[in-house]
Amino acid sequence: MTTDINSTALAVFIFFFVLVTVLGFVASRWRKPETLAHIDEWGLGGRSFGTWITWFLVGGDFYTAYTVIAVPALVYTVGAYGFFALPYTIIVYPFVFMVMPVLWKRASDFGYVTAGDVVHGQYGSRGLELAVAATGVIATMPYIALQLVGMTAVLKALGLHGELPLAIAFIVLALYTYSAGLRAPALIAFVKDIMIYIVVIAAVALIPSKLGGYANVFASADAAFQVKGKGDLLLDSSQYVAYATLALGSALAAFMYPHTLTGIFASNSGKTIRKNAIMLPAYTLLLGLLALLGYMGHAANLQLDSANDVVPALFKTLFSGWFSGFAFAAIAIGALVPAAVMSIGAANLFTRNFWKAYVNPDVSDAGEAKVAKITSLVVKVGALLVILFLPTQFALDLQLLGGIWILQTLPALVFGLYTNWFRAPGLLAGWFVGFFGGTFLVWDAGWKPLHLISLGGEPFTVYTGLLALAANIAVAVAVNAIVPARSTVQA
Amino acid sequence: MEKTYSKAALWLLVIPYIGLLWPPFYNIREPALFGFPFFYWYQLLWVPITAALTWIAYRSTRHDD
Numbered sequence: 209m210t211t212d213i214n215s216t217a218l219a220v221f222i223f224f225f226v227l228v229t230v231l232g233f234v235a236s237r238w239r240k241p242e243t244l245a246h247i248d249e250w251g252l253g254g255r256s257f258g259t260w261i262t263w264f265l266v267g268g269d270f271y272t273a274y275t276v277i278a279v280p281a282l283v284y285t286v287g288a289y290g291f292f293a294l295p296y297t298i299i300v301y302p303f304v305f306m307v308m309p310v311l312w313k314r315a316s317d318f319g320y321v322t323a324g325d326v327v328h329g330q331y332g333s334r335g336l337e338l339a340v341a342a343t344g345v346i347a348t349m350p351y352i353a354l355q356l357v358g359m360t361a362v363l364k365a366l367g368l369h370g371e372l373p374l375a376i377a378f379i380v381l382a383l384y385t386y387s388a389g390l391r392a393p394a395l396i397a398f399v400k401d402i403m404i405y406i407v408v409i410a411a412v413a414l415i416p417s418k419l420g421g422y423a424n425v426f427a428s429a430d431a432a433f434q435v436k437g438k439g440d441l442l443l444d445s446s447q448y449v450a451y452a453t454l455a456l457g458s459a460l461a462a463f464m465y466p467h468t469l470t471g472i473f474a475s476n477s478g479k480t481i482r483k484n485a486i487m488l489p490a491y492t493l494l495l496g497l498l499a500l501l502g503y504m505g506h507a508a509n510l511q512l513d514s515a516n517d518v519v520p521a522l523f524k525t526l527f528s529g530w531f532s533g534f535a536f537a538a539i540a541i542g543a544l545v546p547a548a549v550m551s552i553g554a555a556n557l558f559t560r561n562f563w564k565a566y567v568n569p570d571v572s573d574a575g576e577a578k579v580a581k582i583t584s585l586v587v588k589v590g591a592l593l594v595i596l597f598l599p600t601q602f603a604l605d606l607q608l609l610g611g612i613w614i615l616q617t618l619p620a621l622v623f624g625l626y627t628n629w630f631r632a633p634g635l636l637a638g639w640f641v642g643f644f645g646g647t648f649l650v651w652d653a654g655w656k657p658l659h660l661i662s663l664g665g666e667p668f669t670v671y672t673g674l675l676a677l678a679a680n681i682a683v684a685v686a687v688n689a690i691v692p693a694r695s696t697v698q699a
Numbered sequence: 700m701e702k703t704y705s706k707a708a709l710w711l712l713v714i715p716y717i718g719l720l721w722p723p724f725y726n727i728r729e730p731a732l733f734g735f736p737f738f739y740w741y742q743l744l745w746v747p748i749t750a751a752l753t754w755i756a757y758r759s760t761r762h763d764d
Contacts, residue, residue, distance in 0.1 A: 288726075294742045295719040298749050302712035305753055422734030442738055443726045452720045479762040486757055489750045496743050 213367035217524075220533030221366060221540070224403070225377070228396045228541050232384030235391040245574035247321055250389035250581060251556045252474045255316065259483045261394055265549070266471040266484060267491045268397030270462065271297075273358030273543030274351075276404070276498060281515035283502030287429065287439035289447055291499060292454045297492040300459040305485035308463060309478030310625045316473075322553075323469055323621050324561030330624040333632030334565060339639050340617045341561035344466045347610035348554045351465070352591035353603040355543040355550075357516070360595075362536040365520030371596055377540065378547075382588045385548045386581050390474055393548035400545050403538035405494065410531070411504075411523070412497045418526055419507040425500070428507035446668060450658050453671035461615040461673060466553025467546060547588065555583035605655045609647060612657060612673040616642035616680050634688030642680030646672055708759035715749040 239256065241249045248254060257265060275293070282290035311326065320326050324341035328334065356374060363373050384392045416422050426441060433439040443451055462468060475481055498519075505518040508525055512518060519539070523532040559580040564571050571579070594603055620635045649659050649672045658669040719742065728736040735743075 288738060291739070291742065295745070298742075298745050299715050299719055301749060301753060302715060305712065305756065306709070416734075423731070424734070426734060426736060426739075441736060442728065443722055445723070448722045448726070451722050456716075456720060477762075482757050482760065482762070486750050486753045489746045493743065493746045496739075496746065500739075 214524075214529045214533070216529035217533030217536065218366055218368075220530050221537045224399075224534070224537035224541065228399055228544065229380050229384065231395050231399065232381070232388060232392045235384065235395040236388035238388075238391050238395055243574075244389060245577045247556065247559060247573065247576040247580055248319070250577045251321055251552055251559075252470065253390040253394055255474055256476050257394065257474050257480070258476055259480050259487070262471065262475040262480050262484050263487050264397040264401050265390075265394045265474070265545075266468065267488055268401050268542070268545040269393065269467050269471055269549040270488075270546075271404075271491045271495055271542075272351075272355060272546040273539050274354040275495065276539050276542055277358040277361050277516050277519055278354075279495065279499050280502040280505070280519050281517075283499045284505045284518045285439060285502075285515045287433055287441055288443050289440075289451060290502065291496075292451050292458075293499065294492065294496045295452075295455040296458040296462075297495055298489065299455065300462050301485045301489055303459060304463055304488075305482055307622055307625070308472050308485075309481045311469075311622070312472055312475065312478055312481055314625060321473065322466065322557045322560050323464070323617060324557055327620050327624070328561070328565075331620075331630075331632040331635065333636065336620055336632045336636045336639070337561050337565065339636060339643075340620050341557045343613050343617050343639075343643065344464075344557045345554045347614040348466050348550045349587065349591060350594070350603045350606035350610055351467075352547050352550045352554075352587065353594045354607050355547040356591065356595040357600055357603065359540050359543040361516050362520050362539045365517065365524050366533070366536055374595070375592060377544070378588060378592050381544050381548060382551075382585050385551060385584055385588070389581070390470065390549065390552055393545045393552075394474075396541065396548075397545045400538065400541040401491075403534065404542060407523075407535045407538045408494050408498055411501060411535075415501075415504050415508075415522070415526055419504060422500075425503050425507040429503035432506040446666075448668070450669040450671065453674045454657075457615060457671040457674040457677070458611065460618060460677070461611050464614045464617050464621060465550075466557055467550040470549055470553040470556065547591070551584040551587045551591075552580075554587045555580040558583045608655070608657050609650055612646040612650060612676055613643055615673045615677050616646065618677065619681055619684055630684060630688055631691070633691050634684040634686075637687040638680040638682075638684030641683045642676040645679055646676030649675065708756045711752045711756055714752055715745055718745055718748070 236244060241254050244250050279290065279293050314326055318329050320329060323344055324337045327340045328337035359377065360374060416425055419425055430441050472481060501519050501522055505522055508522060510518065510521050512521060523535045559576050563579050616639050619638055623630050650657055653659060657672050659672045659675055660667050660669050725738055725741045730737055732740045
C-alpha cells in the first residue's frame with residue numbers, strides 16, 4: 209500500500225466533510241423550537257422525529273463507522289463466524305417492534321429522557337437508577353472511542369497520518385453537537401446514510417465483476433483460509449452455540465445503549481417505532497453485503513498491516529481517486545453521527561441521573577440543558593484522549609465488556625414495562641451479579657467474551673453476556689422472592 | 700375475533716429466531732445461489748422475510764399511541 213496522498217480523493221473527502229460541518233451548525237435552526245435551552249429539545253430533538261428522520265437517525269447511529277470497518281475485518285480474518293452480525297441485526301427488530309413502543313410510551317407519558325429516569329420512575333430507587341445510568345455511560349465511552357478507530361482507518365488510507373486530522377474532525381463535531389444537540393446528527397445522518405448506500409451498492413455491484421464474480425470471491429477466500437489454516441467459509445460445529453448466543457445477546461443489548469435509546473425516545477409515536485422495525489432491516493441487508501468485502505479482500509490479494517484496513521484498501525485499489533474519496537468521506541462521516549448521539553445519550557444520563565439526582569435537584573430546564581451540553585463536550589474530549597494516549601486494544605476490550613455490561617440493565621429497564629412483581633433490591637442484586645460476574649468471566653477467559661461450558665458431553669462456548677444475564681435474572685427472581693415487599697422504600 | 704387475530708399475528712415474530720438461532724440447520728454450502736454458498740444467501744434472505752413478518756404484525760396492531 210502506498211502512503212502518498214491522492215489529491216482527487218482528498219479533495220472529494222474534504223468537500224463532503226465541510227458540507228456536513230455546515231449542516232451540523234445549520235441544524236440548530238432546523239425544525240426550530242421555541243428554545244434549545246431545554247433537555248427535551250437539545251437532547252431529544254423535541255421528541256418530534258417522524259418515521260423518516262427516525263429511520264435515518266437510528267440507522268446512522270446503530271450501524272456505526274466501526275461496524276463498517278470491523279465487521280468486514282472480522283470476516284476477512286475468521287470467515288463465517290464473523291457473520292454473526294447478520295442474524296444479530298435481523299432478530300433485533302422483532303424485539304424492537306414488541307418492546308420499544310411500550311418503553312417510548314412510558315418515557316413520553318412521564319417526560320423521561322433516559323433509561324435511568326424510567327427505572328427511577330418505576331422503582332423509586334436511587335441506587336438502581338445510578339447503576340443503570342453509570343452502566344450506560346461507561347459502556348458508551350469506549351464505543352465512542354471506537355468510532356475514532358474507524359475514522360483513523362480511512363484517514364490513514366487517504367495518506368493523512370498523525371493525530372491532528374483526527375483531533376480536528378472531533379473538535380468540529382463536538383462544537384456543532386454542543387450548539388445544535390440531537391438535531392445535528394439527525395440532519396447529518398441523511399447525508400451520511402445516502403452516501404453509505406451509494407458506496408455499498410457500487411461496491412457489491414462492481415467489485416465482484418473486477419474479481420471474477422461472487423463464486424470466485426468465495427473460492428479465493430476459501431483458498432486463503434486453507435493456506436492460513438485459520439478461518440473457514442462455514443462454521444465449525446464447536447462454534448454453533450457461540451454464533452447463536454452472540455447473535456441473541458447482542459440483539460438484546462443493542463437497544464439498551466444510551467445512543468439507540470435516545471433515537472427511540474426522540475421519535476414522535478409508538479407507530480413511528482413500529483414502522484421503523486419494518487424499515488430498518490434495509491440497513492441490515494447493507495451490513496450483510498458489506499461483510500462480504502472481507503472476502504473480496506482475499507480475492508483482490510490485498511497485503512494488509514491490519515485487518516481493519518481491508519475496506520479502505522479495497523476501495524483504494526479498485527476504485528478511482530474521486531470515488532474512493534467519496535467512500536472514505538462516507539465512512540468518516542459515518543463515525544460522526546454515532547459519536548454525536550452517543551455523547552448526547554451519555555450527557556443526558558449524567559445530567560438527569562447524577563447532576564439532578566445528587567448535585568442540584570432544583571436545576572432549571574435551561575440549567576439541565578447547559579449541564580448536558582458541557583458534559584457532551586467532556587465525553588468527546590475524553591474519548592479522544594483515550595484513543596490518543598492509550599493502546600487501541602484497551603478501547604476494544606472495554607467496548608467488548610461494554611456490550612456485556614449494558615445487557616445487565618435489561619431486566620431493570622424492560623421487566624417493569626410488563627409486570628409489577630419485581631422490586632428494586634432484587635433487580636439491583638441481579639445487576640450486581642451480572643455486571644461483576646460477567647466482567648470476571650471475561651477477564652478469566654483472557655479478555656474474550658466467550659465462556660467454555662461442559663455439561664457432561666462435548667464442551668461448547670457461550671457468549672458471556674447471555675450467561676451473565678441469566679445469572680442476573682435468576683438472582684433478581686430469588687432475592688425478590690425472599691426479601692419482603694415492605695422493605696422496599698417508596699420514593 | 701379481532702383481538703385473537705392480532706395476538707396470533709404477533710406470534711409470527713418468533714419465526715426469525717427459530718430460523719436463525721439454530722446454525723446447524725443452515726451451515727452448508729449447497730445449494731449455492733449466484734455464487735453465494737447456502738450459509739450466506741439463507742441468512743440474507745431472512746432480512747426481507749423478517750421485514751415482511753413484522754409488516755404483517757404491524758398491520759394487525761392497534762396504534763392508539
